[in-house]
């Protein structure tokens with residue numbers, strides 16, 4: 001079995017976890033290497049304490065994810081809310097990609113409500129061809145072959161809805177995925193309940209089992225909706241067994257970067 005380098009590139013330190021945390025755990029269990037890269041420092045992700053203090057706190061949260069799972073988690077020193085698809089940031093990203101040498105990259109689609117998500121997707125697209133060009137960012141050697149790029153799922157429908165090439169069942173790692181999200185205390189228990197006006201009480205301070213159950217009621221429910229929405233992709237991927245999958249994460253192959261066929265898709269997602 002070829003050992004894969006899997007790079008998930010999100011705008012903020014929790015995007016990769018929410019959209020690909022379960023799949024990442026499956027890669028790790030099968031002996032592959034996974035890196036989560038956050039393009040920004042997450043410093044605006046709080047209503048009470050935005051700024052440097054927040055970036056430091058979020059760095060602690062990604063460290064906790066690494067300690068819990070073995071995911072290599074990195075956060076670039078770019079201010080949250082300020083990511084633009086410009087040359088300087090493109091070259092920063094290019095270096096990260098070339099150093100990690102991913103076989104596949106998973107990232108945001110470049111159409112999204114959040115400018116940081118949109119520009120993260122755009123920056124990955126902007127690296128997709130130049131990654132192999134030796135004269136571009138000449139201080140880091142280019143790979144001979146560009147990686148395949150996949151989009152994480154989203155609910156946006158314009159100019160076209162997300163259409164998956166694969167849907168990965170994550171039932172067996174759902175609780176472990178919730179434990180990853182539990183590391184992002186400032187987000188799942190503080191910022192997002194405030195920003196999204198969650199009704200009811202947040203279980204911060206309660207025991208871990210209660211917290212994970214509460215998280216499953218929110219994020220696990222999203223993964224359950226994905227399994228219903230992408231049922232056809234699940235059946236195509238797993239055959240009839242795909243009908244029994246209750247939670248999934250789905251990915252669509254980007255037209256930029258290396259292309260692959262069905263067999264190649266199963267090599268890149270070997271489960």
Ligand SMILES: [Zn+2]
Pocket residue numbers: 011012015114117
């Ligand atoms: Zn985000």
